[in-house]
Amino acid sequence: MTGDIGDFLRSRRARIQPHDVGLPDHGRRRVPGLRREEVAQLAGVSVDYYIRLEQGRGPSVSDAVLDAIARVLRLNSTEQAHLRALARPAAPAPGAVPGAVQEVRAGVRLLLEAVGGSAPAFVLGRRMDVLAWNALADAVTGYSAMPEGFRNIARQVFLDPAVRALYPQWAQIAEETVGHLRLDAGRHPGDPVLEELTEELSARSEKFRQLWAGHPVKQKSHGVKIIDHPLVGFLELPYETLALPGEPDQLLVVYSPRPGSETARRLARLAENVSLAPALVLNV
Incomplete structure (x- = not known):
């Protein structure tokens, strides 16, 4: 890079x-x-x-x-x-192995389940890889049904045609996704795995190429995501993104519907029928 x-x-x-x-x-x-x-x-x-x-x-x-x-x-x-x-490019951490499996602490997994009754939550790692999630997050976005190598927000946004229907604000999400990848690239210069990812996305998505060339950088610590879920309909999900202590490259993302809202009621229905929620599989 x-x-x-x-x-x-x-x-x-x-x-x-x-x-x-x-x-x-x-x-x-x-x-x-x-x-x-x-x-x-x-x-x-x-x-x-x-x-x-x-x-x-x-x-x-x-x-x-x-x-x-x-x-x-x-x-x-x-x-x-x-x-x-x-x-001021950062030197690789001693002993760091590019592309090494990113581990999620057992305590973080327990935390995911603790909030899982009403709040979809997941852990985002390097290169926007999704590392762990709770059952409700799976029901909303179908992570468990995706091939392991494609549990990645950037691949999902730019390579799965179904995602445009899932996210009515797809254009905004696409720009935010590229902005996040640019930040990751700046923090980890010369990462060969990230270079492979961006080359793949550039080869397969014209929109990604256009956005990547513009060098957007965005830090999304909070916001509202709109999802048109195929089972329960529109979900308006405020979210908070929290850096995990001791894990500088892992973020905990929690969607917290407003109490008493229609979204909260729809999520409750989804939680009751979580095994029936349709899988959202990447078409890659």
Whole structure:
């Protein structure tokens, strides 16, 4: 994934017009947005220094320089953290094996079951792999019926045609999915398994290729997901995403329907008939 920092910075330069930052906009421009020279000028660094940074061959970059560039390019907090990860690639953990099986602690599995009576919940790992889930989450999304290698949110979103009917807000979910993968790529540079995944998705999904090229980065800590379930109909599911202590690459995602809502009643019916819930199998 060499070149990611350059691609990311170029994508963010393209969003900013000269007049947005008080610069004159004279003459025809070969590229949209700010030129590298203009970013360097506004950030208070030399043009050569900024070019080397964008080419991924610069020296260790200070917080002050990264903050200045982030300010010029109007990066939000998630984008700023992503820039830092790209500018200072993390070394692999000692003994780390790419693609190694991600284990979920027994206590986390007990927690999944403890909330399983009314709240679908699952554990999301590296590369958006779904590592564990409770029965109600399975009834909603059919994880257990999927081949083990395809229990992955990105593959599900971009490679299963049925998912577009399952998620009425599919376009938004697709962008969020790519944004999450971009964050993962920044935190784990050179991960061959993630590279294989993105190459597969790029080869099989034009929409993924378009989104990936735009370098979105999104941290979805909470929100509302709408699901059109084939058995019980529309579900409006507020969710919270919690980082698991001691497991920096695992997230606990819990859908919590509002008490007394129609969604809560529909989930209760689904829980009563969990064995009858239709399996949602990837068509890959």
